[in-house]
Amino acid sequence: MTPIERIVICGGGLAAHMTAAALARQLPPTMQITWVNGRDSRDADLFFGGVAPPSAYAFNLSAAVPEPRLMVDTDTTFSWGTQFVDWSANRRSWVQCFHLPLPIVGGVLFHHHLWRQGVSALEPFLLPAIAARQGVFAHPVAQGPRLLARSEYGYQFNPYSYKRPFEAAARALRVKVVTADVANIVCREGEISSLHLSDGQALEADLFVDCTGPDARLLSRLGVEVTPGRRLRAALSHRTVERIGAPCRTLTAREFGWQCDTPLQRSVARLTVYSPEQESEAFAAHGEPAQHSGEITLGRRSVAWTGNCVAIGHAAEILEPLTQAPMLMLQRGIERLLTLIPCSRDMSVECREFNRQSGEDYTHAEIFNRALFEMPLKANSPYWRAACEVPPHEKLAQKIAQFESRGVLVAFDLEPFHNEDWTILHHGLGRRPARYDRMADRIPEAETRAMLDRAPKDIAEFVKTMPAHHDYMQNLIRYLKQKKL
Amino acid sequence: MQIERICILGGGTAGWMTAAALSYKFKGLPVSIQLVESDEIGTVGVGEATLPHIRNFNSTLNISEPALMKATEATIKLGIEFCDWGRIGDRYIHPFGDFGPNVNGVPFYQFWLRLRELGDSTRLDEYSLGVMLAEMGRFTNPAADPARVESTFRYAYQFDATRYARFLRKYSEDNGVVRTEGKVVEARLTATTGFVESVKLDRGEWVDADLFVDCSGFRGLLIEQQLKTGYEDWSQWLPCNRAVAIPCETRGPLMPLTRSTARAAGWQWRIPLQHRVGNGYVYCSDFISDDAATEFLLANLEGPALASPNKLHFKTGRRRLFWNKNVVAIGLAAGFLEPLESTSIHLIQEGITELIQLFPDKDFAQSDADEYNRRMGLNFERVRDFLLLHYVATQRDDSPLWSHFRNLTLPESLREKIGAWTTRGFIVKYEFGVFLPPSWIAVMLGQNLRPRGYDPRADAAPKEILVQNAAAILKSVRAAAQNAPDHAAYIRQIGAASDTAPLVAMRSQAP
Numbered sequence: 001m002t003p004i005e006r007i008v009i010c011g012g013g014l015a016a017h018m019t020a021a022a023l024a025r026q027l028p029p030t031m032q033i034t035w036v037n038g039r040d041s042r043d044a045d046l047f048f049g050g051v052a053p054p055s056a057y058a059f060n061l062s063a064a065v066p067e068p069r070l071m072v073d074t075d076t077t078f079s080w081g082t083q084f085v086d087w088s089a090n091r092r093s094w095v096q097c098f099h100l101p102l103p104i105v106g107g108v109l110f111h112h113h114l115w116r117q118g119v120s121a122l123e124p125f126l127l128p129a130i131a132a133r134q135g136v137f138a139h140p141v142a143q144g145p146r147l148l149a150r151s152e153y154g155y156q157f158n159p160y161s162y163k164r165p166f167e168a169a170a171r172a173l174r175v176k177v178v179t180a181d182v183a184n185i186v187c188r189e190g191e192i193s194s195l196h197l198s199d200g201q202a203l204e205a206d207l208f209v210d211c212t213g214p215d216a217r218l219l220s221r222l223g224v225e226v227t228p229g230r231r232l233r234a235a236l237s238h239r240t241v242e243r244i245g246a247p248c249r250t251l252t253a254r255e256f257g258w259q260c261d262t263p264l265q266r267s268v269a270r271l272t273v274y275s276p277e278q279e280s281e282a283f284a285a286h287g288e289p290a291q292h293s294g295e296i297t298l299g300r301r302s303v304a305w306t307g308n309c310v311a312i313g314h315a316a317e318i319l320e321p322l323t324q325a326p327m328l329m330l331q332r333g334i335e336r337l338l339t340l341i342p343c344s345r346d347m348s349v350e351c352r353e354f355n356r357q358s359g360e361d362y363t364h365a366e367i368f369n370r371a372l373f374e375m376p377l378k379a380n381s382p383y384w385r386a387a388c389e390v391p392p393h394e395k396l397a398q399k400i401a402q403f404e405s406r407g408v409l410v411a412f413d414l415e416p417f418h419n420e421d422w423t424i425l426h427h428g429l430g431r432r433p434a435r436y437d438r439m440a441d442r443i444p445e446a447e448t449r450a451m452l453d454r455a456p457k458d459i460a461e462f463v464k465t466m467p468a469h470h471d472y473m474q475n476l477i478r479y480l481k482q483k484k485l
Numbered sequence: 486m487q488i489e490r491i492c493i494l495g496g497g498t499a500g501w502m503t504a505a506a507l508s509y510k511f512k513g514l515p516v517s518i519q520l521v522e523s524d525e526i527g528t529v530g531v532g533e534a535t536l537p538h539i540r541n542f543n544s545t546l547n548i549s550e551p552a553l554m555k556a557t558e559a560t561i562k563l564g565i566e567f568c569d570w571g572r573i574g575d576r577y578i579h580p581f582g583d584f585g586p587n588v589n590g591v592p593f594y595q596f597w598l599r600l601r602e603l604g605d606s607t608r609l610d611e612y613s614l615g616v617m618l619a620e621m622g623r624f625t626n627p628a629a630d631p632a633r634v635e636s637t638f639r640y641a642y643q644f645d646a647t648r649y650a651r652f653l654r655k656y657s658e659d660n661g662v663v664r665t666e667g668k669v670v671e672a673r674l675t676a677t678t679g680f681v682e683s684v685k686l687d688r689g690e691w692v693d694a695d696l697f698v699d700c701s702g703f704r705g706l707l708i709e710q711q712l713k714t715g716y717e718d719w720s721q722w723l724p725c726n727r728a729v730a731i732p733c734e735t736r737g738p739l740m741p742l743t744r745s746t747a748r749a750a751g752w753q754w755r756i757p758l759q760h761r762v763g764n765g766y767v768y769c770s771d772f773i774s775d776d777a778a779t780e781f782l783l784a785n786l787e788g789p790a791l792a793s794p795n796k797l798h799f800k801t802g803r804r805r806l807f808w809n810k811n812v813v814a815i816g817l818a819a820g821f822l823e824p825l826e827s828t829s830i831h832l833i834q835e836g837i838t839e840l841i842q843l844f845p846d847k848d849f850a851q852s853d854a855d856e857y858n859r860r861m862g863l864n865f866e867r868v869r870d871f872l873l874l875h876y877v878a879t880q881r882d883d884s885p886l887w888s889h890f891r892n893l894t895l896p897e898s899l900r901e902k903i904g905a906w907t908t909r910g911f912i913v914k915y916e917f918g919v920f921l922p923p924s925w926i927a928v929m930l931g932q933n934l935r936p937r938g939y940d941p942r943a944d945a946a947p948k949e950i951l952v953q954n955a956a957a958i959l960k961s962v963r964a965a966a967q968n969a970p971d972h973a974a975y976i977r978q979i980g981a982a983s984d985t986a987p988l989v990a991m992r993s994q995a996p
Contacts, residue, residue, distance in 0.1 A: 003941070026589070028944035062590065107510075107545075340911070343938030349908040352901070398856075405852045408843065413916040438487060438844060442513050 002345050004206035008195065009035045010182060010218060011211030013045045015313025015330055017163035017170070019211055022063035022334050024173035027341060034203060035170065036195065038181040041212040044314050045159040046236040046292045048330065049321025050262035050269055051079050051249055052162075054098050054152040059331045064169040068480045073168075074161040075265035077473060078247040079154040080132035082260075082323065084428060085252040088375035094428030095129035095248060096323065098152040099420045105443070105451070111423060112407055112437040113448050122427040124456035127151050127463065129424075132248035136466035137473075147462045154324060156249060156262045158238070158269055160292070178203075182212075185221045191307035192218060206345055208309045209337070214296050216315035222306050229299030230386045232257070232320065233276050235283070235290035238267040244470040251322070255379040256282045258322070265473065273320065275383035304358045305351040310337060317362050322372060325365040328416050332361055364415040367396040368425070374400060375429060400431070407433035486847035489516060492684070492694035494669060494707060496522025498646045499816025499833045500700035501653040502542070506837045507698075508660035509546050518661070521684070521692060523668045533646050533756045533763045534562055534743040534827040536919065537581050537639040542834050546656065554981035556652045558758040559644035561741040561972055563619040565826065568746040570932050572880050577931025578742070579826075580615030582638030583923050585958050591942045593958070594926055596951055598910055598939035603948065605955075609930060612958055614638050617966040622740050625969035634961045641827070643743060643756045643763075665692065669701075672711045680811045680849070681707055695847055698840070699814040703821065708804055708814040715805040716820075722873050722896070723801035724889065725751050725823050729779045730765040730795045734788030735987055739973040745825060749884040750778070752825065753785060759976070760985040761791055767823050772886045789990035799823075801869075807861045808854040813840055820865055825875060828868045831919060835864050860917070867918035870899045871925070878903070878932040903934065910936035 007027075009020050020035045027033065057067060070076050081097035102110040102125075111122060123129045128151045131137065140151040155162075171177060184196040195203045195218075210218035216226075245263025252259050257274035274282035276295060300317035304310060312333045319325040336357055340350040373387045374396070395412060402408040403426050409419045440448070467475075491507060493500050504520050511518070543553060553559065564580035571577075585593025597609050610616040615638030618624055628635035658664060667686030675682050683693040684707075699707045708714050720726065735757065744755040751768030766782040773781075779794045803820030807813065815836040822828055839860050845853045877895060881887040895903070898913075905911040906929050912922040943951075969975075976982050 026942050026945060028941055030944060031941065338942065339940070341941045343909045343941055349905055349911075353905055353911065353913060356901075401852055402856055405850055406843075408856065410856060411917070414914065435846065437842075438514065438846075439510060439841070 003030075004342050004345060005030065006032045006034070006205040007207045007209065008203050008205035009033065009209040009211055010038065010195070011036075011041055011213065011313075011315075012038050013041060013043070013211065013213055013313070014048055014159045014163045015213070015315070016211035017166035018063060018330065019209055019312050019334050019337070020170035020175050021065060021166040021173070022059075022338060023209075024170050024175045025062060025064045026338055029174070031341075032176070033174070034176045034178060034205070036178050036180060036182060036197065036203070037167075038179075038198075038212075041217070042215055042294065043292060044213045044294050044296050044318075045163075046234050046271065046294060047296055047314065047318060047321055048159045048326045049324070050156055050158065050260065050271060051082060051324045052155040052157055052327045053324040053331070054154050055331060056155055056327065059335070063166060064173060065165045069165045070155070070162070071473075071477060072480050073165045075158055075267065076162060077156045077244055077264055078137050078469065079156045079249070080128035080137070080151070080247050081154075082249040082251050083132060085250060086378075087253045087372070087429070088378050090376060090430060092375075092428060092430055094123060094424075095126070095132045096421075096424055096428055097126055097128035097132060098154055099126055099128060099424065100150045100152055101418070102420050102423060103150075106439065108437045108440045109407070109409075111427070112440045113443070113452065115407065115433060115436040116440045117445075117448060117452055119452055120427075120430075120432065122424065124459065126424065127459050128153070130459050130463050131466060132246060134463050134466075135246035135469050136463060137247040137469040138466050145462065147459060153247070156247070156264060158264055182217060185218060187221060190222060192222065192309050206308060207342060207347070210309055210311040210315045211313050213314045214318060216301060216311050218309050219301060219304075219306065219311045219315055222309055224301050224303055224306055226297065226301050227299045229297055230390065231276055231295060231297050232273055233279065233282070233295045234271060234273045234293065235286050236269060236271050236292040237286070237288040237290050238264070238269050239288060240267050244473050247469045253378050254282075254285060255381045255383070256285070257383040259285060263469070271321070275381070275386060277382040300362050303355045304333070305354045307351075308345075308347065310351075310354065312337060316358060319365055320369055322369050325369055325416070329361065329365055332416060333358065360413070361416055363393060363395065364412060364417065367393050367399070368417045368421065370396055371400070371425060372429070404431055404433055406435045407437065487515075488695040488844070488846055490694040491516060491518045491696045491698065492692055493518065493520040493698045493700055494684070495700035495702060495816070495818070496520055496650065496654070496664070497700060497702065497816065498650050498830060499818070499836075500698075501650040501657060502830075502833050503698050503700060503815055503837050504657040504662045505546055505653040505660070506542070506841065508657050508662045510841050512660060517663070518657075519663045519665055519692060519694065520657070521665045521667055521669065521686065524666065525668065533758070534565070534643045534754075534824070535641040536827055536831045537641045538831055538834060538919070539641055548656065551979050551981040553649075553652060554642065554644070554976065555983050557642075557644035557648040558760050558983050558985065559642040559981065560739060560757055560759055560976065561624045562641040562643045562743055562827075563615050563624065563638065563741045564743075566619070566742050566744045567875070567928075567931060568744065569881075570745075570747045570875060570879060572933065573883070575931070575933070577927065578610065578616045578619050579924060579927040579931065580613055580619060580638060581640060582613060582615030584609050584926060585612035586637075588954070589942070589945075591940055592922070595910060595940040595943040596955065598936060599943045600951065600955060605952075607955070607959065609926075612955075612962060614962050614965055617962055618969055619740070619742050621966055622738050622972050623966060623969040624741050624972045624975045634958075634965050640741070643758060645758055646830070665690075669706055672707060674711065678810065679712070681711060695811065696845065697812045699812050699818045700816045702817045703799060705804065705814060705818040707812045708809060708818055712809045712812055714809045714814075716800070717802045717805055718800060719802040719869060720800060722869065722893070723823060723876075724769045724771065724886075725767045726798065726800055727770050727775065727778065728765050728767045728797045728799070728823075729775070729782055730763065730797070731782055731786065731793075732761045732763050732791040732988075733786040734791060734990055735760075735762050736787040739976075741972045743827065747879075747881065748781070749773070750886050753782065754824065755787075759983045761988045762787065767825070769886055772884065791988050791990050803862070803865045806854070806858050807836065808857045811845075811849055813857070815840070819861070822865070822868055822872055825872050826868070826920070828872075828919065832864060832868065835919075836861060863917055864919070867915065867920070870896060870902070871920045871928075873899060874903070874925070874928055875932070878929055878934050880933060903929070907934055907936055909938040909940065911940070
């Protein structure tokens with residue numbers, strides 16, 4: 001068996017940065033990693049959105065980027081989730097927060113107790129949601145206050161600065177960085193044999209990792225097609241602020257699409273996502289000159305891996321940055337690659353398994369985003385019509401039907417979004433099950449009532465004791481800088 | 486409209502487990518539960534070995550472990566010892582537990598594969614406390630703290646399933662379940678919907694219910710005989726269709742293990758209880774006659790037989806629908822997979838758990854049944870693939886049965902799984918299904934499927950560090966195993982020893 005010895009990563013964006021650091025940190029020193037950090041790919045990093053899931057902490061650590069590094073070297077802030085405003089024609093507003101599994105009371109999922117009592121709002125029972133609305137933050141620790149311990153947090157980030165510590169980590173960890181563009185890709189028998197760069201050199205490798213963004217320059221050269229979906233444009237700008245805002249994005253539905261404000265350390269990032277046909281309205285609403293803008297087509301490549309070339313990030317799939325889905329998929333793509341780094345030049349087994357997993361993952365993430373549109377049209381505009389026209393996957397139909405019928409959560413193998421994400425989403429969208437779990441009736445009504453009265457009060461009281469996100473971050477960064485972390 | 490009356494048909498393991506769980510769950514709610522069984526119909530008493538999940542079932546019902554063990558002649562089960570499966574003369578243990586800890590997200594066995602290439606000959610088993618305890622015949626309660634090596638294994642029981650049913654019968658009756666003696670002779674279906682309205686017993690009495698749970702065994706009194714649900718035959722993959730069972734006297738120390746020995750036309754089980762040993766030969770009637778099978782089993786018992794042979798016929802497969810109209814089939818009425826991995830009671834437990842989660846009301850929403858059938862279908866299929874693995878991961882071809890498996894076309898999902906393993910020791914994972922990666926690893930390695938490569942991440946650390954870490958794990962596993970008490974002593978220590986003396990064969994019963 002010939003082991004693989006040379007890996008080449010192509011791309012200059014967030015996906016390439018994260019891939020290079022993670023591979024360098026985890027692969028054996030016998031594998032040479034070369035990173036062609038080119039500037040030639042179309043910039044689409046703004047479509048990664050501005051929120052990273054709670055799993056980012058562990059992911060980053062395994063790529064040699066610990067949280068203190070991220071906080072000191074970038075303008076990343078903490079995130080409890082995303083506040084949706086005016087969503088759909090029903091003008092729903094809720095905080096789609098991160099959370100560990102919701103409590104099971106008397107053997108019954110928490111939400112059944114709510115419906116038994118005719119309580120429709122889940123949010124008062126979710127500490128991160130309340131903390132997000134109040135703009136406060138503190139790290140949840142397992143041994144810390146009980147109420148906080150069930151919370152989870154992610155990050156709010158600017159993709160153009162978030163990537164920097166990954167580059168530093170990759171360089172420190174032996175990655176050979178070539179600053180050049182790919183000029184020509186030489187293929188033979190369904191594989192890439194070499195890359196010719198703008199600086200004249202040619203690179204050969206056993207495995208090529210395509211992080212070149214939506215164009216997927218390597219993968220598409222091998223004939224892999226994209227499944228066409230909706231076209232979207234986006235504009236991103238940063239407005240400098242004195243105080244750090246809430247640990248929560250605010251995403252407002254508009255006729256042309258949506259607009260999202262993300263508080264970072266020194267600025268508020270504004271991302272406007274819209275249908276290309278409604279650009280003038282979107283620009284007017286954006287209200288600031290765009291620092292980054294772009295257009296993409298949502299969807300995925302028919303396969304993410306073919307021959308000796310595997311695509312990571314937008315080169316493999318593009319999801320709308322409505323939720324943390326884009327960052328979640330990027331992290332999971334890199335993690336999947338790490339578990340399937342070929343152990344020989346015959347990588348057909350790895351390729352098949354990677355494609356199987358990546359196909360399932362995409363479907364499962366896509367239906368979470370798609371669920372946001374299983375609602376009455378916000379407006380009869382190109383954006384909303386196109387979003388609602390995409391036929392929902394059968395799995396989504398099952399999830400919604402079961403929830404509406406009896407509050408049961410249908411789950412499939414190893415989904416990227418968890419039951420609690422779905423529970424919060426269903427409630428946020430105002431879905432009501434026709435029945436609750438009858439076992440909830442075993443708890444005396446007065447007891448349930450008392451529990452439901454007390455919990456939101458306890459949460460509200462606790463949130464009052466938490467520091468403002470701004471103050472917490474300032475102190476944390478001062479402390480980290482003193483410790484020279 | 487909520488369900489007020491539940492009728493359970495059949496009082497075997499499935500029937501009484503269902504009655505116990507439903508009576509506990511519905512305590513205090515206006516639901517009556519009636520169980521119809523006949524003393525004249527024998528129960529099969531599916532598999533006497535269980536999976537660790539049964540402990541959740543029992544503890545949810547607040548059943549005391551020593552009381553249960555004492556009442557059912559139970560012993561501890563740390564896993565299954567498989568003999569002669571890969572090749573004649575081979576043996577390995579499939580434990581309930583891990584093979585070493587994960588290191589930076591990489592499972593330990595990947596490092597072990599690298600150590601093998603470096604010339605180390607330590608068995609992977611030696612990194613598994615579950616296997617070590619089982620081999621030494623020792624046991625201690627697993628630790629809760631995940632940092633301790635004592636937390637890395639789980640356990641189940643080997644017990645007398647008939648006594649377990651009896652134990653649960655008392656539990657159920659104490660919780661208000663009404664047991665009715667009788668045989669079902671007739672059923673009345675609603676003309677418009679085809680729902681079962683009531684069943685008539687041999688003494689003329691009619692029993693009405695909103696929901697019927699069919700635990701009537703292979704024949705599926707309601708699910709099949711009345712509703713004609715249909716059966717999906719899996720004999721093409723799992724051709725064994727007969728079993729003969731005989732208990733015998735115990736010889737040797739009490740081991741915390743079930744044993745399965747591959748034979749020319751099937752396989753033989755050995756299940757040690759406190760007072761006797763259960764034995765059986767599962768075989769395919771195409772390859773051996775019933776008499777020859779019985780004779781073979783009798784000739785391969787460790788002690789004198791304690792009863793005459795009990796013969797069973799079955800067809801592996803599953804009911805096309807587990808839940809059809811207002812009938813839910815649980816146990817053998819739902820399907821049958823040979824007891825090679827002790828899944829029969831587990832599938833009963835899953836059937837009950839899902840029924841409670843998706844409990845219908847009188848409208849019987851089709852979506853409830855659909856979701857139940859989806860979940861149970863997945864459970865059955867994944868168990869099937871795991872069972873099939875035992876038959877195909879083999880080098881044996883010494884009899885027509887084993888040749889049959891050599892020429893078999895595998896289900897796609899299993900073929901991919903085996904391919905990913907043999908290429909690089911990769912386990913294709915799922916979330917819903919009973920057997921986790923360590924189980925697959927145990928069987929594949931135990932039956933000589935050696936990966937050609939391993940996860941390159943196992944090469945990330947220098948060899949010296951790897952060797953050092955492996956030695957430390959080995960040491961902690963050995964120490965923990967040495968510290969554990971003997972299995973029989975443990976049973977006495979927790980007050981779970983039964984009052985029955987070891988059974989001795991009477992002269993007239995001896996073969």
